[in-house]
Amino acid sequence: MMLLYKAWLESRVRFLLSFLAMAGLSVVFVFFNHDVRTVVTDHDVSYAEYIWNGIFKGQLREIYVVLALLLGMGGLDRERAYGTTGYTLALPVSRWRFIASRGIAGVIETAVLSFLPATLVPALSPFVHEFYSWGQALQFGVLWTIGGVLIFTMGFLASVLFSGEYSAAVAAMILLFAYSITADLPGVERYIVDIHDTMNGSGPHGFKTLAMISLTASAIIGLAGCITTKKDY
Amino acid sequence: MLWWKAWRESRVRFLLIALTLSTLCAFAVLFESYIRQHQLPIPLAMRKGAYTEYIYNLIFAGTAKGMFAILVIFLGLGGLQRERAHNTVGFTLALPVSRLRVIGAQIAVGMIELATLVLIPTILIPGLSTLMHRSYPLALALHFSVLWFFGGLIIFATSFLLSVTTPGEYTAPVACYLALVGHTFVAAWRPLAPYRLHLMWIMGEFRSMGWDAAHNLLQPPPLSWLRMSVMALVASVLFSAALRVTDRQDF
Numbered sequence: 001m002m003l004l005y006k007a008w009l010e011s012r013v014r015f016l017l018s019f020l021a022m023a024g025l026s027v028v029f030v031f032f033n034h035d036v037r038t039v040v041t042d043h044d045v046s047y048a049e050y051i052w053n054g055i056f057k058g059q060l061r062e063i064y065v066v067l068a069l070l071l072g073m074g075g076l077d078r079e080r081a082y083g084t085t086g087y088t089l090a091l092p093v094s095r096w097r098f099i100a101s102r103g104i105a106g107v108i109e110t111a112v113l114s115f116l117p118a119t120l121v122p123a124l125s126p127f128v129h130e131f132y133s134w135g136q137a138l139q140f141g142v143l144w145t146i147g148g149v150l151i152f153t154m155g156f157l158a159s160v161l162f163s164g165e166y167s168a169a170v171a172a173m174i175l176l177f178a179y180s181i182t183a184d185l186p187g188v189e190r191y192i193v194d195i196h197d198t199m200n201g202s203g204p205h206g207f208k209t210l211a212m213i214s215l216t217a218s219a220i221i222g223l224a225g226c227i228t229t230k231k232d233y
Numbered sequence: 234m235l236w237w238k239a240w241r242e243s244r245v246r247f248l249l250i251a252l253t254l255s256t257l258c259a260f261a262v263l264f265e266s267y268i269r270q271h272q273l274p275i276p277l278a279m280r281k282g283a284y285t286e287y288i289y290n291l292i293f294a295g296t297a298k299g300m301f302a303i304l305v306i307f308l309g310l311g312g313l314q315r316e317r318a319h320n321t322v323g324f325t326l327a328l329p330v331s332r333l334r335v336i337g338a339q340i341a342v343g344m345i346e347l348a349t350l351v352l353i354p355t356i357l358i359p360g361l362s363t364l365m366h367r368s369y370p371l372a373l374a375l376h377f378s379v380l381w382f383f384g385g386l387i388i389f390a391t392s393f394l395l396s397v398t399t400p401g402e403y404t405a406p407v408a409c410y411l412a413l414v415g416h417t418f419v420a421a422w423r424p425l426a427p428y429r430l431h432l433m434w435i436m437g438e439f440r441s442m443g444w445d446a447a448h449n450l451l452q453p454p455p456l457s458w459l460r461m462s463v464m465a466l467v468a469s470v471l472f473s474a475a476l477r478v479t480d481r482q483d484f
Contacts, residue, residue: 067407067410073403
């Protein structure tokens, strides 16, 4: 529990900033839908289509992806730069437990962020005399959580592999760009799931696909754990 | 020596960004037919367009521009706040130079790195296009370099100011990214849209490109030096604020 608290303290500013931004933008998308609609789409669309274009597929999802990636930063390599690794490693717990705590804290934060638009949009829509289905919104919440966790683990792995200052964040961002382009390549798309399409509901999002994505995310955290246990601090 | 220190601190980030931009430019030019054929990120209606339109949609107004804007945030992270966390600020402040010179060197090196980055597409796109028996005007590429430089300068300055004022290693990039996103929403808002305050629109000449008479070359309007001067002024104000804050900080 104490390790979870430590992981929370290390990431809370980033998380709270992200939380405020996601909540604020969701509110803007709903309350200023007439103004934002012209920015999001070129033509007249229904409210549900606008919400999908702007939030669950478009800008807000892209913002969420970057924020999830940045939530993955941190760990023992960062502590080495601060000179506090010794104190952390002196605690009577294994390195695996550090990694697991960071992973769990990150997954919870990512899930909370992903369910923000999924709850705010249907809850606030009646205030502007519009309707958005709770079932559909929560479905996107689940897709975002699973996709967001995979993206979080990309940042997580980069933070274990790259020890230079901010290099992990830059590398993670580049890794994400490279993945996004590669997943669209013809031929490759059969072997790699495009997580962006899965998150916006236009790609495969059956139980099997979601289970595979979750398994991949767990494997990446496991890989990060293996690397951390073998590292010399 | 301060310049060397600033370079050492930022070189990994700079080299990673440079490598990525170079790869993307080379990929766009060398695999043009493959990209066009396989519906990679170019709007559907423009896949059969002229070469300049293809490069514009993929590099100067597309994926490469978005990636550049996000990665510049990380290039701008600097200041002494970061050194405090690493417990090296005492050594830096013990050097017989003012804080302004330390910070000034970081800004100067960052600006040189930024200028180098914006020149990558300008050098690679026309150069590699020739190899592929294609032609892309150098003047057109330079036009976008100037726009990317001034747009990138504002992002760089914002990131620098935030890294000086906010604690925590990753708070500044998150805050800067959110500021960038927030600005795009405000600038795209209908009453403000005609003023074209949207940095991404300015950097990509959004909705201001036009065809030449033969409909072969997608051309931008002449550079607005007034706009560039205002952008430089905004960046200077942000840098001055960062210098002032650093000067008064208690380490």
